[in-house]
Amino acid sequence: MFDKPTLTSERRNFYERLDPHHLTPLWEVLGQLVIQQPASPCRPAHWRYDAIRDYLLEAGRLITAKEAERRVLILENPALRGNSSITHTMYCGLQVILPGEVAPSHRHTQSALRFVVEGDGAYTAVDGERVTMRRGDFIITPSWTWHDHGNTGVDPVIWMDGLDIPLIRMLDASFAERLDDDSGSGAQPVTRPEGDALARFGNNMLPVDWQPSSMTSPVFHYPYERSRETLDRLARSGPLHAAHGVKMQFINPASGGSAIPTMATFIQYLPKGFAGSVERVTDGTIYNVVEGRGRTTIGDRTFDWAPRDIFVAPSWMPVSLQADDDAVLFSYSDRPIQKALGLWRSSAN
Ligand code: 1HN
Numbered sequence: 001m002f003d004k005p006t007l008t009s010e011r012r013n014f015y016e017r018l019d020p021h022h023l024t025p026l027w028e029v030l031g032q033l034v035i036q037q038p039a040s041p042c043r044p045a046h047w048r049y050d051a052i053r054d055y056l057l058e059a060g061r062l063i064t065a066k067e068a069e070r071r072v073l074i075l076e077n078p079a080l081r082g083n084s085s086i087t088h089t090m091y092c093g094l095q096v097i098l099p100g101e102v103a104p105s106h107r108h109t110q111s112a113l114r115f116v117v118e119g120d121g122a123y124t125a126v127d128g129e130r131v132t133m134r135r136g137d138f139i140i141t142p143s144w145t146w147h148d149h150g151n152t153g154v155d156p157v158i159w160m161d162g163l164d165i166p167l168i169r170m171l172d173a174s175f176a177e178r179l180d181d182d183s184g185s186g187a188q189p190v191t192r193p194e195g196d197a198l199a200r201f202g203n204n205m206l207p208v209d210w211q212p213s214s215m216t217s218p219v220f221h222y223p224y225e226r227s228r229e230t231l232d233r234l235a236r237s238g239p240l241h242a243a244h245g246v247k248m249q250f251i252n253p254a255s256g257g258s259a260i261p262t263m264a265t266f267i268q269y270l271p272k273g274f275a276g277s278v279e280r281v282t283d284g285t286i287y288n289v290v291e292g293r294g295r296t297t298i299g300d301r302t303f304d305w306a307p308r309d310i311f312v313a314p315s316w317m318p319v320s321l322q323a324d325d326d327a328v329l330f331s332y333s334d335r336p337i338q339k340a341l342g343l344w345r346s347s348a349n
Contacts, residue, residue, distance in 0.1 A: 002031040042087050042284055042314035043079040044298035049117070049308035056096040056158060065101040065149075066186060072096075072161060075310060084165060086312050087284035089334040090263070091165035094310075096158045097122050097151040104186035105148035105179035111216065111260045112141040113162040115288050115330050116224075117308050121153010126220050128191030133157060136224025136290050138250060138267070138330065140260055142216035146179055146188045160288050160310065162332045164262040197221065201253055210254075217252035217259040224290075231269040231328060243279035243348065244321065245270040257336065264335035270294065270323035277320065280347040283333035284315040292327025296320070318347075 005011075005027055015025060056073060065071050072093040077086050086092040095114075097103060099121065114124060116133045123130040127145045131137075141147045151157050168174050179188055200207055201218040212218070227248070234246045241247065247268035250259040258264045264283070270276070270292070278297075287296070289309045296303050299317040303309075313319045321329075338344035 001036045002034065004028060004031060038282060038316035040088070040284060040314040040316065041079050042077045042312070044301045044303070044311070044313060044317060045075075045078050045086075046301075046303035046305065046311040047075055047309060048306070049310075050306075052094060053118075053158070056094055057156065060096050060098050060156060065097055065103045069106070070095055070103055070161075075312075077312060077314075086286055087166075087314060087334070089164065089167040089170075089337070090284065090286060090332070091161075091163040092286050092310065092312075093161045093163075094158060095149075095161050096156050097149055098156050099151050099154050101151050102186040103149040104181065105146050105188040106177060107144050107146045107179075108176035109143050109174055110163045110165050110168050111143045111262055112147075113260060113263060113265055113332060114139040114141070115160040115162070117158045117160055117288070119151075119153065119155045119157030121155060122149060122151040122157035122159075124149045125188055125190065128189065129196055129220075130190055130194055131221045132194065133159060134224060136228065136328075136330075138222040138224075138227070138265060140216060140220040142214055142220065142260070144175075144214075148179075148187050150187055162263060162265075162286060164260075164334070167262060167334065167337070198223075204253070206254060212254050215252070215255070215257075215261040217250075218254060219252075219259070222250055222259070227267045228328070231267065235269050235271060240271070240274070242277040244268055244276065245274055245323075260336075262334065262337055263332050266329075266331045268329050268331070270321055270327045270329070272323060272326050274321065274323040274327070276322065278318045278347075279320070280316050280318050281333075281335075282315050282343065282345045283335040283338055285313050285319075285331050285333040287311050287313070287329050287331045290328040290330055292323055292325035294321065294323035294325070294327050296322070 072095045075092040116137045120134045122133045250265040289305045293306050297320045298313045
């Protein structure tokens with residue numbers, strides 16, 4: 001759109017003299033900076049759970065959760081290797097915790113989401129309340145809250161971590177602390193019974209004198225049982241959206257906004273045989289398959305997916321979803337940031 005002017009020897013000489021002063025002429029780079037539409041360098045990518053699971057268990061034999069702080073394999077976008085990024089703003093990892101282990105308590109300004117993939121004997125604790133992690137549960141660790149994880153069961157437990165790490169890095173806004181741990185267990189003290197937050201905030205009511213103290217949802221656990229029932233009912237009552245079937249976003253019930261201020265989280269249902277229309281959105285999106293098999297075409301790539309697989313659709317690439325069975329997909333993206341700034345666009349509107 002903005003063409004580069006001709007490079008004359010006189011101009012080249014000028015640029016060379018500018019360089020030591022850390023100066024660059026805009027007209028030489030404008031075309032790269034301001035483009036007609038997004039052209040993300042991120043690539044569409046797909047990780048088969050079957051291919052990763054053994055590596056996670058091998059990591060479990062090589063390093064303890066305590067020594068690692070968090071035993072995680074990071075899913076890096078193939079075009080962004082070395083950046084711990086799955087899109088320009090989002091991080092994705094798979095974390096494993098073995099029976100008897102504790103991942104010690106700490107807090108940081110990065111927000112995290114957990115999406116439970118395998119096993120059901122682990123808990124995560126957030127600011128004094130523990131929640132048992134079950135497959136398909138979506139759990140939030142809000143910015144600057146103490147959190148630790150433990151496995152009191154007999155099997156390894158594995159979940160997907162989604163964090164806004166690249167965004168916070170870009171903003172130079174990272175702070176972190178480790179809990180001063182007198183007990184030596186690594187775990188923070190439990191101060192509220194399990195289910196407390198869900199009872200207070202997760203039933204379309206709020207305690208009458210409650211005032212929000214953060215922008216993150218006070219409900220930090222969205223059990224799969226409830227999400228699945230919602231999808232089930234809506235699938236029966238319709239209508240289905242041509243591109244995304246039945247798609248719900250997880251919200252902060254106190255504000256109506258997204259459950260996490262920097263990350264949107266969604267769960268969607270695609271009926272068996274669904275062949276979705278093509279859609280583009282400006283938020284690069286990470287998907288985790290909960291149920292069913294199907295395929296997704298992203299730009300010129302097509303991925304066949306199965307339960308627990310993860311795939312990423314970069315910003316503004318055409319995406320279409322197909323389901324061979326009744327399928328459920330969880331996904332997350334930076335949509336709330338884009339919406340807050342009036343930047344979000346979809347080809348549908
Ligand atoms: C973190 O705190 C967790 O608490 C997981 O489980 C992954 C990646 C980078 C920075 C902090 C966790 C993380 C992380």
